[in-house]
Structures are given as C-alpha cells and as structure tokens.
Amino acid sequence: MIDVKHHGATSGVTGSCHELVVGHAGILIDCGLFQGQEEGNGATATDLSIDFPIAHIRALVVTHVHIDHVGRIPYLLAAGFTGPILCSEPSALLLPEMLEDALKIGFTRDRELIGRVLGLIRSRIVAVPYGQWHPVFEERGEAGEVTASLAIRLQRAGHILGSAYVECEARVGETAERIVFSGDLGAPHAPLLPEARPPERADRLVIESTYGDKDHEDRQTRRFRLKAILERALADRGTVLVPAFSLGRTQELLYEIESLIAEFGNEGIAQVAGKPLPWKDLEIVVDSPLAAGFTRLYRDLKPYWDEEARELVSAGRHPLSFEQLTVIDSHDDHLKAVDYLASSHRPCVVLAGSGMCAGGRIVNYLQAMLGDARNDVLFVGYQAAGTPGRDILTYGPRGGWVELDGKRYDIRARVHQVGGYSAHAGQSDLLRFIRGIPVKPAEIRIVHGEQEAKTALQRELAAAGYTGIMIPT
Template structure:
C-alpha cells in the first residue's frame, strides 16, 4: 500500500491523492484544480492535464465540492475514467452545479457538450450517507490488500464535506513482494510522492497475512464552534492519516470575537456610506456570512444603520448553493436549527438581495457607484482569482470610501493575497493587466475561515483513540506544514511524521 500525490503538496490547491491498494487497484481521493502561485510556469492546458495512469484506478472519492478538490473531474472523465464517484448525499447534489460552472469557465460554453458531461457525471455519482460503510472495487492480485471499504464522516467544512476512512484488509500474500509496486514509478504526474507504507509493505513473506489497515484522508476539516454545521469528530482509529494543514501555523479568533469584529468593521466601513466588498466562495463561506449577518441585524434592532443596510449576494452559484443549504437543513447544527425554530430565516431574510444575470451584475456596480447608502456585497471568488468580485475590485479598489473585507485564506500568488499584503501599505495591484492603486480600506478577520486552525488539527489527532503510525501532512504552505509537523512530533514521538513534497 502506498499513497501518491497529484496535487496539494506544494500549496493548498489541486487536491488529488492516489491510494494504491495493490498493484492492480488504486482509488483517487479528490481531483481538484490548481490556483494562484501553484499555476506558475504551467500553461492553462498543462494545469488541467491528467498526467497519471488511470488503468488501475477503480473509483474516485470526493471529500467535498470546492473547485480545488473537484475542478479536474471533467478532465478525468475526458481522459477515460469510467469508475464510480463516491460522495456524501449533499455533495452529490452540489457536485453537478460546481462542475457545470467549471465547464463553462474552463472548458466550453457549448451547451450540448456541457449537457453530455453532466449526464455522464450523474450516471456515475454514487450518493452515500454519513457513517455508512460502502465497498470499493479491488482487482485480484497476488500482492497487497484484497478488500477495501470506506465511509464518510462529518468534516464541518462546507455542506456535505467529509473526511473518509478507508479500511484495507484480507491480503493473503503468496510470494515476496519487495518490488514495492514498480508500476507506480512510471507515473508522470508533476506532483508525485512515493508513499506511506503499511507495516509489512517491505516484508511480504509467504504465508504471512496482513491485518487490516485504516487509512484516513482528512479532506478539508472545518473549524470548531462555527454556525450552521457540526464540528468534526475524530475517528476511532487511523493507522495512516493524510491531513490538511492550511492553518497549521495559526489559530483563529474565537467565534464571539469574529462576530463582534464583523459588526465593528462593517459599522466603521459604512460611516461614509461606502460599499463593503467581501470576497467569498459561493459554497460554505457565503452561507456562513449570511447566517452571522442575519444574527447581527436581529440583535441590532434599535440600530437604524443595521436595519437599513443592504446585503447583496452577487453570484448565481451562491444562490443555488444557499437553496441546497436550506434543502439540507437537517444537516445543520443544533444552534442553527434553534434559529429556524424561532421562525427566523438565517439564509433568507428581508434585507438580502441576490443578483443573477450578468447584466444585472453590471447594473448593480454602476448603481452602487452613484448612490449613498451602506451596502455589503458578497461575491466570488474567495481568493479574487476570477468571478464577479474582480469587476467590483476594478471599480471600487481605488475609492477611499470603499472597504474590502477578507474572511478566508488567500493563497500565495492570488489577487486576494496581493491586496491583503500591499493594500494596508497604500500599494497597488494588477487586475487583468491594469495597475490599480489601493485606496480602499483593507481588513482581515481570520476567524471566518472554514478551515480548522492549528489547535483544531492537533485536537483532531489527539482525539483518535488508536493513534496513527504514520501521518502525512499535505494541503498547506511550507511554513504551515512544518509548524504542524513539529507539533505532531511533540504530541506523538513514536509516530512517523512526513511532509508531502512534489
């Protein structure tokens, strides 16, 4: 058994991990797009190529449907992948919406081709409920594991997100197999790692039978004590753990502090009746922001400003995802369900406006530029790498009355990171070739990240009753991965801690 990485080892995007069960069987966990600095030196076509061998890959498991985890799925299908795609029930409902948008942006606007892709996708998606074991196809081999099953557990990152447990078992080995799966040495992925091995991967003598081995892929874990979704709970057992490290070197503000910071930043920002721009991913961050904005509006009933402020979500995708959040409200946490019980609608309140068409989007920008009323605009993408937020930034970033509020991670090389870094210094940024002086106020509230912070990542491992023998750290910048590795070495001195590299 080994694990090879085809992304999310040199940074936080392009998540794609290959678990080799035996020489004839492998599965993929996620297949996402690269973004930001991780696309440097590679043209658009090369970034999307499926450069690894698919001949032995029997299934794709999707942890959640953010684009950096599923954006290469259309290219996977085009490359000939014909196996099942396993996802939680909610993720299975959201995935076609994400893929449809990815196809329009990066592949084609030919509606017939898009329909064919989506039809094929619907045929192979297998919705699975949380905590339900499902069998994975394993081809016969005289070396390695012969059976595999998996199940999803709540990750608390976005609706439907999961970490996945994969149990490998029943491998009766009939010959020495120290060749260590030489077929994998022929993979051509530019993001390849030879992998984590089970205890007996180099000692496969005749008549020796491996015990089961539990591999856990964290996907993206959510922060604890956040609204809408339950916090993740640690698995009982993980022999091998592949874990994200986005905030492996940082801790977020607590929930109360971040909500108060949101209120204060917006109140200061709209004193001059300017616009507040919040770049946010269409799924997850947008819904969480709406939830807390409704909470603030409800608690500030005597404050005229909050009762008159407009909240604009300028994203058809976000609107569609919000509907799905409402449809799957049985997956909300107890706090959010209690708000519903009060006959309040945290994702559909009177001061909330949704912009659909591109024509309306452009009209709103012009309207906001000419009026004097406090307004909060939430638009994708979360790292300002594209989408409607870019048009807002082009128009308002040079306006002293405007403010930009970052509520999530900004990857190196993205417009968001540049604004975040150079804006407070009175610097500038290039957007679509145009140099724009940053005169808008720039604010960051780290507590709104949908990712677990350092303490959450430590608690997740500490909560595993049967501790990992191996931990592979992925999905983080170099400093975040190294800092988290040091923490894990202190916590588990007898565990092999490895950092994913290309």
C-alpha cells in the first residue's frame, strides 16, 4: 500500500503536516503550527498535541523552517517520535534557530529544558544535499527480499533559503510510484534565491495553493510600487511599520530597499527640518533578534544565493548589511525605539515580527502608532484569517479598529499591501510548475490554501485537461 494522509494545511494555509505511507512504514512531510482560526486533526493554535499514530513513522522531512511547517516538532518528539529529521543543508543550520524562538514563546521559558530539547533536535537532523537521492527505509520479507522501500530527493523550491520540494520514490512489491510534495513554492525572480524547476516526474503531486486564485506583480512593478509607497508614506514624516516574517521576507525586503538606496541615494524622499531627506539618509530598523540572527545566517550562506545577488557582493555591495541599517536586539532598546518613533518626526522604516501581527515586537509598535495618521502599515505577506494582521488589512482602510492584547485600537494609520513580495508562487507560477512536469500526474492534491484559492486552482487545472484533482478535508 502507498497512501497519502493529511494532518494539517487542509482547512487553511498553516499547520502543514502530511504523511506518506509505504507498506507498513511511513514518513511525515513537515509538522507545523496552526495560526489564527485554522486547525486540523484535532490540533489548533492552542492545542498542539499530536493526536495521530506515529509508531510507524520512520522519518520527518522538513521542506523549510517557517513556523507553520516546523513549529510542532517539539510536540512530535514529546509524543515519542525517535526518527531522523531530514532537511536541506541550509535548513539544517536554520531549524534550531527557529525552534529555539518557538520554544521560548509557546513551550517553556526554562533555558535548561530548551537547551536539552534543542540538543535532541540537533542530534536528529540529517542534512541532505539538493538533488541527491537519500534512502529512508527498506522493509524485507522472511526470505530477505525487499518488500517495500522509500527514498527521497530534495529540490530547490525558491521560497526561503533552504526551502525544498520533496520527491519520494516509493516501492511496495512490484508497484513503484513517484510522489512529490511541493512544500511552499517561491515566486520566480524573487530576490536572493533561484526559482524552482519542475520535477522530472510526479505520479502523484501534493501542491500548495496559498495564492491559487491570484497572481503577483512582476518584480520591477512591485519594486517601484514599494518605492512609491515608501515615498508617499515618509513624506509626512511618519514611520512605516512592516510586519515581516523573520525568515525570508525580512531579508528580501532589505535586499530590495538597499537596491533603492543604491539607485536613488541622492534623491529627496521627505522634508526634515525644512530640508529634503535623501534616500541614502533614510533609517531602516530591524527590530527582531530572530530576524537579525537569520539575516546573519543568510549572509553566511551566500553560496545558496542566486547569481544576481552574488554579483552584487562581488561588486562591493552589501545587500543585507548596509550603512543605513540599524538592528535592535535588547528589549529595553526596543521600548525606547517605540517611544522615540511614536513622538518624533523623523521618517523611518521598521521591520518587526511577527508577520501576521499575532505577537512579537510589532504589536508594541502598532499599539503606540496605529492611531496616528502620519504612520503607515505595509503588509508584504499573507495574513491568515483570525489574525490581527488580517483585521488591520480588512478594516484599516475603512477607519476601523483591531484588537491587540485584549484591547481595541483605532486604525488611523494608512494601510498598504504589496502582494508581489509574498514568498509564495502566484497562480500562474503554480500552473507553470505543474505544466512543467513532462507527464501529467495521475493525481493532484491541493492543500495549503483557503477554500477560494484551492477551488480556483482546481478549476484552472481542470480547464487545462488535468484529472484526478482532489481537495482533501
């Protein structure tokens, strides 16, 4: 028997967790947190227990280290999972950093316990190079013959550094199948990372659909939209608040902002004390120890950048470490920055987590600054239903309010969204990835999207002649 089961990312875009059963054994693809109102298999954003059988699970494969794909790993270990954690070489470095932060927020503040858990996780991590087959298990019969086997191969997904889609070569008896799990696919021409190339074969495909119903702007359009929004927002000497995911989005935005400063450095962006403030004097603040740590790791992993980014470095540019960039680490400095920016009239761009405004340092900025019309909130990533980010995006343009830490805050700041900076592929990108598979998959399962996005992608695939399209529940 070769079967695919789903333990998350079927009612929305978070909680990714899928199971591939081969014979009497299996593997998990991701084990992530649920966010907002999303849930799956009894688990929710508050109940993180693993309530499905895991005794037969031989390995966990991590597609990338975003929290909605890895956040429940400590609970998986607590439930008795003893197998290896397979991931790409960059993810092997990034995963402990991400899980350390998750443990502090949702698991325990006990440093000794956190250290033990992280030590256990590090001991289980197996770094798998891109493009190489890695055997996971074999089952043998009484005569020693192989009755079932599974090998995996990771390919670049272009979503964040280290992201991968997973090719699974499964055999039971005389039956062999290639099952592909997309993980999260990146948008083509995104800063820093090479784009994903379609697999050579997929008998079954499990595909994400975060933006299965829409396309993103092209890179040049979104870059100049970002420039226009920043110029308009900073002209009234306010602060632009960017709720940014610590890994991926923050680094891509820094890359893009550095390119704007390099190109338009001497042009005026706002009036300060009666004089124009040039782009080269604009202060960019990253207020997130986690994002700062990931940015350092991004710099250390330059061999995995795309050709364009490596050429900038060779030319002497520093796209993730430039003069105008300030990093805030300590909590005291964070609180001082909030007070200073809320009362000052110096233009500034602040990138702070979390990306959906459900916690983290961005909440303090929002509480202090949402009520001032001089300020702006710029969303560059997906906002799940039930999160404060979705509420600000929905009700902000209407002059509404949002609840933060149990208190209502009026939204007088302007609200913007530049969807082109999403790390996810748009509808056309997803279709191009699927159409690039030489032989049409016999089965396509659409996951990791809201219902409208999943049905829109299903409709487009059906119109293109694909059959066997399923939307698991």
